[in-house]
Amino acid sequence: MPARKPVLLYFYPAQSSFVVKDLRLMEQRYEVRHKGFLPAKKWQTPLVWLGQVIFLLRHIWQAEALVCMFAGYHSFFPALFGKLARSPCLIVAGGTDCVSFPSIGYGVFSNPLLGKFARWSYQLAAHIAPVHEKLVWQDYTYQPNDFPHQGFRYHCPDLKTPHTVVYNGYDATFWKPIPNVVRESNTFLTVCAGLNMRFTQRLKGVDLILEAARKVPHATFTIVGAPENFQFTTQPANVRLLPKMPLADLIEVYSGHTFYLQLSMSEGFPNALSESMLCGCVPVVSKVAAMPDLIEDSGFLLPQRSPDLLEELILEAIGTKELFQLGQKARAIIAGQYPEQRREQELLGLLQKLTSAS
Template sequence: MKIWFVNKSNSSFIIQDYEILKRHFDMGNSHDFDVAFSWFANWKSAYAVQKAKKLGKKSVVVIGGYDVAYEPSIGYGAFTKFKETIPAKYVLKNADLLLPVSQFTKREILERIGRKKIRGEIHVVYNGVDTKKFIPSKEKEDIIFSMGRKSKEKLKGIDTFFEAMKFLPYKYEVIGYEKTIPHDEVAKKLSIGKIFCQLSWRESFGMGIAEAMSCGCVPVVTHRGAIPEVVGDVGIYVSYGDPYQTLIAVECAFRLHRFLSERVRKRIQLHFPLERREKTLVEMIECI
């Protein structure tokens, strides 16, 4: 079986999927393939779905969240922009297999389109964390991390994070704020931290949260989107946009770190290991 991996990217989670499929299948191209595999319902994946349909081939699309989001108050999501809604709807209606990264994202697919209009199957396949790469350092430091680009301050709650940090005596850093850094460097940074804040308006999965938890960082997060699916009962929840709640939660997280750190990592090892995603992806594609 040959896989046409449609939209290669420098995003770590997309690279991971490419490496997974490369290990198990022959890699084809747009002229020679059995299955077209795409990330996100966009123009590139719409072209791949249309071509696969025309040739009698199969199409698989991972729904990452932005592609089904409608958040007009912060100007986020494909469904807030007419030109992005067109390919998103086509993909959701016509792909043979949709793989949302969370139950939250699956619900959004059904809200946007409705099950009767979707031709293919829908299966949630959670993102996976390389728990052998994202490991806690033996020498943890009193550092608080968050993650997100400067251009996404409102979406990621970074403005709230900075406001809360003004009143705390600890070192802190927003990873990737000014520029994207290598994945290995992200793992190195998270390994020494104790607390990870993701104060987002929404997360369709929360890869940064999961990787930080794998490193034993106690999560301080909002109860939005798919975040509760990832964090469960091993984190501390705060309201979106509330710096006062955030600083209290961070102080609490520091006090609880030695009790929660192992539980936090264990949750990722049990529920979101990369090996599970690999096994499920391969099985899904082989059975399509």
């Protein structure tokens, strides 16, 4: 009879694709007992907390380790119980829990109360695993309305908890160009959830894309993630909206576009950008967080949030002759440097190290 796997408790604020991937990864070595923190309304938060505390009281004494995806309200009690029970709590810092953008009300540290719970969580945790170095500390020059630096060590200046960067990982055998799909010229693609919210449009740079579409009418701009029957108030004729779609269909859409746009004001280690690069898209990104490091010299970098600079950059991209080679280079970067196996080895290795030391 095989030996029973050690117990790991896993906490997350939403069951996103990267949460599902990490769950699958950790289940190779652990018996993972997971608990979402998903209040439908703000007033339900105390009730969800109560459910989380009951869950912890039931399982903490069997747990070899605890893992929280992001820091926030949901990570405080796991970090506290882990400290009390001497079971190491690892917080995976993914993006929003490392930044503050008061100009648009984005980031854990733009909310004073939520920021306190994130700081307490980071302090109580045994270790932090950001998905990129830029989430620890970065100089921020993309737009001038917020802080000159970002990262959890900037917003938590007295933090003593150690950290280890563990990059996201991707399956290059799944995300790859479809050979018989024609990649149309002068085509730009972005994937964006919450497209009907003005806040999201600004955060993800969709407002810039709409302005660029008006200025460059001979290019086509596709945005995936539109709710049913949604249209922008003034939508240029060369902007096409597609609904949220299964991953297999998304591969075909990636394969049919030349460029991928990620013009966010804030990002961690963006999945859609990495997936599109694996599918041969040439990246056009804002100078934010991990993105300049991710694309290296395989694409185009927008240094500041400016419609005029974006227009110039798009025209430069369209006029570039070596686009096929750039797409191949983009794929090679993600496939070579950020494979799923690397995240698997490094994350499981870090957990092994933490549990051995506790």
